[in-house]
Structures are given as structure tokens and as C-alpha cells.
Amino acid sequence: MTGVPDLLDFDELLTDDERAVRDRVRAFVDARVRPDIADWYDRAEFPVALIPELAELGVLGMHLTGYGCPARSAVEYGLAAMELEAGDSGLRTFVSVQGSLAMSAIHKHGSEEQKQHWLPRMARGEVIGCFGLTEPQSGSDPSSMTTFARREGDTWVINGAKRWIGLASIAHIAIVWAQTDDGVRGFIVPTETAGFVATPIAPKMSMRASIQCDITLTDVRVPADAQLPEARGLRGPFSCLNEARYGIGWGVIGAARDSYETALRYSLSRVQFNTPIAGFQLTQQKLVDMAIEIEKAQLVALRLGRLKDAGKLQPHQISVAKLSNTRAAIAIARESRTILGGNGVAAEYSPMRHAANLESVRTYEGTDEVHTLVLGAHITGIPAFRPSAEGAA
Structure with missing residues (x-):
């Protein structure tokens, strides 16, 4: 006998659909992650090639509804997260940063135009997002962040630094949180914007098959409509x-x-x-x-x-x-x-x-x-x- 004995008949607490989601993600991990994860970890390499397959699997923005998102239940998302992390924490972290952080920020706090523009492509894995909150001197206390966004006419100018930002070096957009004259606000910042620099943190003793970065923002200028209109304060x-x-x-x-x-x-x-x-x-x-x-x-x-x-x-x-x-x-x-x-x-x-x-x-x-x-x-x-x-x- 191998595997965790279902001592309490846990499977009976799940619906057929929930078990099907779990089993599908488990099969993906068995086929596409387990054979290579030790090598990826040893070489400190995140398997970027798996991103389209994860999108096809339906785990990007999995729990979100509308805008091309899978609209699965919270339990189904949880079961998928469990199976992904059985492969490696870095894999589950990718799905979490993309869906629970970057996509959720737009889904919860974005304008209708922002949702329509970004979320379908993020659910398909065509656009990767990151979430810039933690700073070099601000981790457990985000209220002490020093990154600041200054309004200049029809633009915002952002200056500051972020640290331990997952996916930043491969992301197309960053959700950047910054102090403003009106309190903490969120911004969608294309990573190709002048002044935005993401540098992978290395070497690491943990999460080696994953990407975490330092971000510097030097006079990063974005249009007024880059602000997430419904996000106010922490x-x-x-x-x-x-x-x-x-x-x-x-x-x-x-x-x-x-x-x-x-x-x-x-x-x-x-x-x-x-x-x-x-x-x-x-x-x-x-x-x-x-x-x-x-x-x-x-x-x-x-x-x-x-x-x-x-x-x-x-x-x-x-x-x-x-x-x-x-x-x-x-x-x-x-x-x-x-x-x-x-x-x-x-x-x-x-x-x-x-x-x-x-x-x-x-x-x-x-x-x-x-x-x-x-x-x-x-x-x-x-x-x-x-x-x-x-x-x-």
C-alpha cells in the first residue's frame, strides 16, 4: 500500500466535479512536473514552457468569474493548489501570483475597461502579471512602504523599490502599490515602461524552481487610467x-x-x-x-x-x-x-x-x-x- 490512507474518508466529502478537478491536475503534475522538477530545482530554473499548458489546464485565475476566467469553486481551486504544490511550491506560487494576486487585483479593483483588456489574456497565459507590494524595508508592515506615486497632469510618476516579487522578470505587467497624496493606491504598470527594472534574486536556498525579484522604479510614468479605481488604502x-x-x-x-x-x-x-x-x-x-x-x-x-x-x-x-x-x-x-x-x-x-x-x-x-x-x-x-x-x- 502507498499513498495517504484516507483515514477519515475525506474523498466522500468532495463532489464528483471536485474530485475530477483534483485528479486532472494531479495527472498533469505526474506527467509534466515530476520527471523534471529535481533538475529545474538544481538549475534554479522556472519551467516557463509550462505556462500555456497551465492555462489550458484552467488554473490561471481559476476561481474568478467572467472575462474568460474559469469560474471554478473555491474548493476546486484549493484542490488544484494542493496538487500543484505536490509537484513543487514554485509551481503553485506561479498560479497564485498570476491568479490570486495580479488577476484578483484587476478583477476586484479594476475598471471595466481594465478587466476586459487584461483578464482574458492573463487567463490564457498570454500576459503574465506580478504583484509589487513588499519592499526592502517593508514586509509585515506594508503601511510603511516608501514607494510613491505623484500625479502630474494626465500621468502618474512612480518612484521606489520592491523586493521578493514573484515572476517580475518574466511579467508583462506589474500591479504596483504605492503611497500617494490620497493614501495607498494600486497601478497597472507595463514592465516595458522606462524606469522599471526587475532583477532576479540569486542565489537562493529555497524556491529555486521559481522566480523572485527586486524591482526598482525610477520615474516610471504611466497614464492616469493605469490606476485601479476601486483600490483605496491597504x-x-x-x-x-x-x-x-x-x-x-x-x-x-x-x-x-x-x-x-x-x-x-x-x-x-x-x-x-x-x-x-x-x-x-x-x-x-x-x-x-x-x-x-x-x-x-x-x-x-x-x-x-x-x-x-x-x-x-x-x-x-x-x-x-x-x-x-x-x-x-x-x-x-x-x-x-x-x-x-x-x-x-x-x-x-x-x-x-x-x-x-x-x-x-x-x-x-x-x-x-x-x-x-x-x-x-x-x-x-x-x-x-x-x-x-x-x-x-
Whole structure:
């Protein structure tokens, strides 16, 4: 027997359509990602050639409706994120940056003209977007951003810097968040605009099969209609971040499950002292503990998905999944590596790669500390940090 035992009959909680989406994305990952991911990771290469196939798979802007977007449910998107991250966190991150951040920003806050112009091409993978919020000195506290957009007649002039911006060096447009005289606003900035420079960050010890960049904006001039008209204050970017955090709550389960499955298969075939190591009590305890944590994480994610599809999901509930599921996934990846022994450091086995990736996932879209304090404030009614009134929403 291999794979995660469905200890709680989780599949029975899914509809036929949900299982079909999951199985289709899983088959794609098995065929197009697993054979090459170790090499991509080793060479620090993001598989750009897969972008049209991901579009054909229907996972770009998957949960968005209209404008050529797939209009799948939140649960279906979550299941797809889980299967993509079972391949590699970098793959799920690409889909998240494109759909949950860049496309969501336009879908939620853009004008009708902006939506019509950009979203169909982004859903087809013809236009790649990135999301410029984090700055070199502004991560957990985006209210302290220093990037500034100044209005000059019929144009905006943007100056500043962003850091750890996924996809920026291959993106066609950047959603750039900047201070203005009227507070934080968002702008659609074509990356070919003079003064926009994206530089991949290297070397990296994590997310190697992914792209993260530094961005500099030097007198970047865009027309007045580049502004996202419905995004005012930090509620604009935070609404997009919540979309991405939701997907992470599902995605990390895929990394955990793949680590577990790798360790289980190995333990059944690795013979020591004339018996498979899966027959030893300590190994079985590790496998049982990991399987239970995966089941629990799936139930948390599914609960959030059902709430989101019902229009009832609250930000603090997203923090539960981002914090708990990511923390569990890292522990599972690390424990899986111990079952592999010395072979666990070889690239042909996934747990150590997943563990390294998950250190980045643990940090982006809100650190453990930030999500802990979000939940602490919700439980006690007393904020232990001082975000802006807008950002706390």
C-alpha cells in the first residue's frame, strides 16, 4: 500500500466535479512536473514552457468569474493548489501570483475597461502579471512602504523599490502599490515602461524552481487610467493577499503529502536487519503521526473552502489555515527526510526540497508571527501590534 490512507474518508466529502478537478491536475503534475522538477530545482530554473499548458489546464485565475476566467469553486481551486504544490511550491506560487494576486487585483479593483483588456489574456497565459507590494524595508508592515506615486497632469510618476516579487522578470505587467497624496493606491504598470527594472534574486536556498525579484522604479510614468479605481488604502492589496493565503492553506498539504508518500514508499522497500523499515515501531509512529496531520490539514482547508464558496469566509479563519497547515507541512517534510536516512539529501527524493521551499511559504503572505497575532487579536480583542486601521481588516 502507498499513498495517504484516507483515514477519515475525506474523498466522500468532495463532489464528483471536485474530485475530477483534483485528479486532472494531479495527472498533469505526474506527467509534466515530476520527471523534471529535481533538475529545474538544481538549475534554479522556472519551467516557463509550462505556462500555456497551465492555462489550458484552467488554473490561471481559476476561481474568478467572467472575462474568460474559469469560474471554478473555491474548493476546486484549493484542490488544484494542493496538487500543484505536490509537484513543487514554485509551481503553485506561479498560479497564485498570476491568479490570486495580479488577476484578483484587476478583477476586484479594476475598471471595466481594465478587466476586459487584461483578464482574458492573463487567463490564457498570454500576459503574465506580478504583484509589487513588499519592499526592502517593508514586509509585515506594508503601511510603511516608501514607494510613491505623484500625479502630474494626465500621468502618474512612480518612484521606489520592491523586493521578493514573484515572476517580475518574466511579467508583462506589474500591479504596483504605492503611497500617494490620497493614501495607498494600486497601478497597472507595463514592465516595458522606462524606469522599471526587475532583477532576479540569486542565489537562493529555497524556491529555486521559481522566480523572485527586486524591482526598482525610477520615474516610471504611466497614464492616469493605469490606476485601479476601486483600490483605496491597504484594503486593496490585503483583499488580494487573502486570496493567496487561502490557496496556501491548501497548497502546503500537497507538499506534505508528497513528502509523506515518498517516505512511505521508501520505508516499504528499504530493508534493514532483514525487514522493511516500515515494519519498525518508530517508523510506523512517524508515518501515523504524519498521516493524521495531513488528514487534519485537509479538513481545515475544506472547511475554509466551503465557507468561501458560501461567501462567509473571514480573514482570521484564513490565518488559521496559513499558520497551522504550513507549520504542519514543514514538520512532515522534515520528518519524512529522517525516514530516508542519508538518501534524503539526494535530489531524486522530494522531502528536503519541499522542506526548503516551505520555509519561504512559511514567510510570505504573512509570517507565523503575524498570523499568530491576527488570531490573538481576534480571540482577545486586544491587538498586540499596531497595524493601520485599514490593514487590520
